[in-house]
Amino acid sequence: MTNLGSRWRFRLRENLQGYRFLLPWLIGFVLFTAAPLAQTFQYRLSNVKVAVTGIELTAIGWQNYTRALFTDPTFVQLLIEYVIETALSVPIILIFSMIIALFLNVPFWGRGIFRTIFFLPVVITSGPVIGELVAQGATSAPQVASSTAVAAFVGQLPPLLREPAHYLLSSFILILWFSGVQILIYLAGLQKIDRFVYEAAAVDGASAWEAFWKITLPSLRTTTVINALYTIITLSHFSENKVIRYIHSRIYDVEGGIGYASAMAFVYALALIALLMATFLVLRPRARE
Amino acid sequence: MPRLRIDYLRRIVWGAHNRPGILPTILLYAVLIAIGFVYLYPLLFMTITSFKSPDDLLNPMVQWVPTELYIGNFQKAFRVLDYLETLRETIVISVAPTALQVVVCALIGYGLARYRLWGKSILFALIFATFVIPPQNTVIPQMLNYRYLNLLGNPLSLLIPAALGQGFKSAIFILIFYQNFLSLPRALEEAARLDGASDLGIFWRIALPGATPAFIVSFVFSVVWYWNETYLTTVFLEGGIQTLPMQLARFTQAYENLYPSSMVNIFDRLNEAVKMSGTLLTILPLLVMYFILQRWFVESIERSGLAGE
Structure with missing residues (x-):
């Protein structure tokens, strides 16, 4: 006792x-x-x-809720665009940052220079800076988005795909620029994989290609989940995000602006949480592993 | 003999298991340089455009190499941004909350890592929630409260949340320090306790010195994020303090005030070269900081165990 x-x-x-x-x-x-x-x-x-x-x-x-969801056509439209653009950007950012991290994880001459370049966007990604760069056309894939052949091709696409295709082309660099922290997280994940596992696999005759699919990728599963969640959250909180700009523009409305903006912010938070949960369910580690 | 030589050649070109060959190496560099160029393209574009004189801008022959090193754009952007004054305020607004936020997050991370607390999983869930919930959900009441307290436009509106672990992206720094303090050996802590050190004394003398990498990483990220943050600063500081990104956001308007388009000749109108100079001036201090710290920074990331789980 x-x-x-x-x-x-x-x-x-x-x-x-x-x-x-x-x-x-x-x-x-x-x-x-x-x-x-x-x-x-x-x-x-x-x-x-x-x-x-x-x-x-x-x-x-x-x-306020019925106005946001049923009366105001802009908000729902922007919300749908936000979900589509996020769903498009996240896989690109993840795959891209994983490839860069795999490169940066092997020793080669000049690795430090490339690391410096790839982490650079972390430093300079702010709303107005991005806004200026987008306005001057510095963020579209160089020479690709403006070429007539590509424009003609996009024009041929069904309307449902036209908007996303245009978004991808015009903000390609912008999407890549959001990969800085994700590259870091993948690098940390890669460095935690035991080197002996690769050696054992090589002794058993596994090629580098097989080792990637059978060892590296499964080991990075948790890291990928973290990265996906992190990416969605950063994209959703970015101050140039259209939904956020719209909510902000309503705050200072004389008639009922604050209440309405609060209701929209709440709906937006729910959409974000739903996106996070969907991502988690898709990527979560299976029980068997 | 020839068979051997072919084998040898093949090993040089394709590589063997113990060293990379020529072909994969060339491929590696090609891919890295291509991606590196895409990454640097906006920066190069910005830098080159900002040195273009009005003549160069109109000249379709001038794409990448300006005919002269024209600094008139910078002189104008410098005045429009009110550069020195705005720079000073931006530094205060990004460094002061950072200093508070980093120290407080170290304390919180230490508490979470070193003590078996009741309700720890709830605490983690709440910390994660502060990271997920879009600031738009909490910013309006905060703004109204600050207005009531007459703190709008006062740096305190950013300093107080930072001092209480609710600064910009605090959750990430708490996690960084949590990871860092988790790996501190128990034996070290117990030895100090036997010597009669208090809990705070252990934190101060044993845990902190080992956490330098975590401090460097957190400091750099926090300064950068505060510097670049425009949503909270616009809501809380508008009318009181101007940061460089805030000033950049209203560049066109400020330019019109200084150089009214009806008053100046056509070469002094606002053009993209001046805008790009302004953008470059806004991020230049961050670039300088990054290039000075980058060696240290990348190493620290590896040692701080960033984003462990």
Whole structure:
């Protein structure tokens, strides 16, 4: 009995010490995440008016939601485009960053230079910079998007594919530029694979090609899941993202702007979470492995 | 004998298991250079365009090599961005929250890694949630609260969340430090405890010195992300402080104010060369920092165990 009591007291002491380190985060979470979330919960069901003294809320039920989903044609359109563009970009970014990481993982002369180049976009990817570069046509695949043959080819595509094809061509470099951190994560994943596994496979007569499919790719499964989730989140939070720009443009509407923007932000968050869950279900490690 | 020589040749060209051949090596470099060019293309385009004089811009013969090293664009962009003042404010806005955020995230990561806490999985879920939820869901009430407290346009509106582990992308830095402190040997901690060190003392004297790579990585990423962040800065700082990306976003308008198109001659109108100079000036400090730190940075990433699980 005393033994159990002293053990419990020991754990309590450890928890008290540990939570002391977490105290700033707990306060911050309540003040800057939980409380604002609760506040927007109220905004979403209200008509919010900003007055000099504070804000005035008038309950209007689900009107903000029905407006976002059924009345406003722009929001739903942008939301669909966002889902399609994200679904297109993520596989490209993942495959591309995996290939680059595989290259950078083998020693060769000048590796440092190439590493520097490939991590460069991490440093300079900001909304206005990208905006300027896109406006000047510096982010489309050089000479490809502008050539008449490609334009004619895209024009031939069924309307359903035309938009995505155009998106891919016009922002090809932009998509690749989002791979910086993902390359790092893949590199870290590659370095964790035991070198002896490759040697054993080589002794058994496996070619490099087979080793890639049978050893490297399965070992990178968790890393791929992390990368996919990370990519989706960064793309969705990027300040040039069309949905985000639209939500932001509504905030300062005089008539009910805040309530409406809050409702849209919530729908957007749900869409993002649905995307993340779908990705996770597709990529998750199978139980058998 | 000839058979042997063919074998030898084949091994040089194709490579053997212990060393790469000529052909795969050429292929490797070809692919890397091609991708590297695609990566650098926007930067090259930006740099070259920003040195083009108005004559060069109109001349279809001038694609990649300007006829002269024209710096008039930079002089204009420098004035339009109000460069030195804006640069100073941008540095403050990116370095100060970073310093707070990195230290606090180290504390949080340490607490999560070294203590058997009740409800740890819930804590991780909540930390992940702060990373996933789009800021648009929390920014409006925060803005209204700051307005009420008269903190809009004040750097404190970014510093306070950073000091409480709710800065920009804090969750990632918490995870980096968590990974880092997880690998600290228990024996070291217990030896210090026997010597009478307190919990904070252990953190300060044993854990921190070993975490230098994690600090470097977090610092660089955090500065870069704060520097480039325009959504939160626009909402919280508008009217008080201008960062370079914010100023770049309204470049056209600022240019019109300084050089009204009805007042200046046609060569001084806003053209893409001036815009590209402005863009280059905005990211130049980051590029300089990156090239100075990059050797250190890449090494640190490998040693910090970034994105372990």
